[in-house]
Amino acid sequence: MKYYPIFLDIRDKKCVIVGGGEVAARKAERLLDCGAKVFVISPKLSPEIAALKEKNMICHIAAQYAGDLINEAALIIGATDDEETNAQISRDARSKGIPVNIVDDPQKCDFILPAVVQRGDLTITIGTGGKSPALARHLREELEAKYGPEFEIFLNVLGGLRVKMAKNAGVGKDWFDALIRAGILESIKDKDIKKVKETVKKITGEEVEIDFN
Numbered sequence: 001m002k003y004y005p006i007f008l009d010i011r012d013k014k015c016v017i018v019g020g021g022e023v024a025a026r027k028a029e030r031l032l033d034c035g036a037k038v039f040v041i042s043p044k045l046s047p048e049i050a051a052l053k054e055k056n057m058i059c060h061i062a063a064q065y066a067g068d069l070i071n072e073a074a075l076i077i078g079a080t081d082d083e084e085t086n087a088q089i090s091r092d093a094r095s096k097g098i099p100v101n102i103v104d105d106p107q108k109c110d111f112i113l114p115a116v117v118q119r120g121d122l123t124i125t126i127g128t129g130g131k132s133p134a135l136a137r138h139l140r141e142e143l144e145a146k147y148g149p150e151f152e153i154f155l156n157v158l159g160g161l162r163v164k165m166a167k168n169a170g171v172g173k174d175w176f177d178a179l180i181r182a183g184i185l186e187s188i189k190d191k192d193i194k195k196v197k198e199t200v201k202k203i204t205g206e207e208v209e210i211d212f213n
Contacts, residue, residue, distance in 0.1 A: 003112060003127065008075075011035035016070050018089050019079035020045040023103055025052070027077050030116075032057055041069050042080075067092040075111075078102040106130035115140040120152030121159075150188040157184075157200065157208050164206050178203045 015031045017024050020042030028049060031038050038058045040049055045060065052058045061069055065085055070076050076098055078089040090108035093100035102108040106129075114125035115136035124143055126136045158176070165175060182203060187195040193210050200208050 003129065005125070005127070007123070010074055012037060013074035014039060014072055015075050015077070016041060016073045017077045017079055018042070018065050018070075018085070019077075019081075019103075020049050021079065021081070022046050022048060024077075024079040025049045027079060027103075027113075028052060028058060030113075031077075036074075039069075039073070041065055065089060067096075070096065070098060073098050076100040078108070117143045117147060119147060119149060120155060122147070122151050122155045148189065150185050153188050153210065153212065154185055157188075157196070157210065160208050161200070161204060161206060165204060168205065175204050 010031065011034065013036055015036040016039045017027050017031070018041045020040060024040065024042070025046055025048035028038050028040060032052070039061060040058050041061045041063060043062055043064060045053060049058070053060045063069070065080070065088070067088075070093060076089060076093045078086045078100065080086055086102045086105060086108060090100050090102050094110070099110040100108070101111055101113060106112055112127065112130050114127040115133075117124040117140055124147065126139045126143070128136050179199065182199045184196060184199050187199060191212050193212070196210055197208060200206060
């Protein structure tokens, strides 16, 4: 099976997690990071999810799973340890046309969740088609080592330059490569703000704001 890779905007949308354990907590945190309105259906909550509830970051439905609880959701994640419940979640979600993910059971999923390396707005994902989470984790760790926090700052610099450079006909299209060759990533890594600004000014003719916080 081939999965269609997609980045989905779920800001302010209802996203439902069925289950209240540690796995559900990790899924909730990722959804919250993306601005979703997270609903957790579970009679009991792990300490991690209970902490999110106490901070009013999630809506807790303290009940056993029932199909009507997922109405109008943008997506569903089934994270219970009960196979029958997970199967029912999958059937209900599909009958309502709601994308569903059942943790560790690709056959019951409409989508699977990749391993993620996050550097600000830079997102690198690794998928194995559900065949080997261990390989995905291994590759994620390699990528985390290779692409450090400097890439978040570099992306912000590029974002500030994008519109300006599109209008700047006097500069060639290879300015991005020139920045890389000039060692801008190393300068950012060293937190040498002066050098970064000088490099950008020399190559693009533009001023940029740099934030290392």
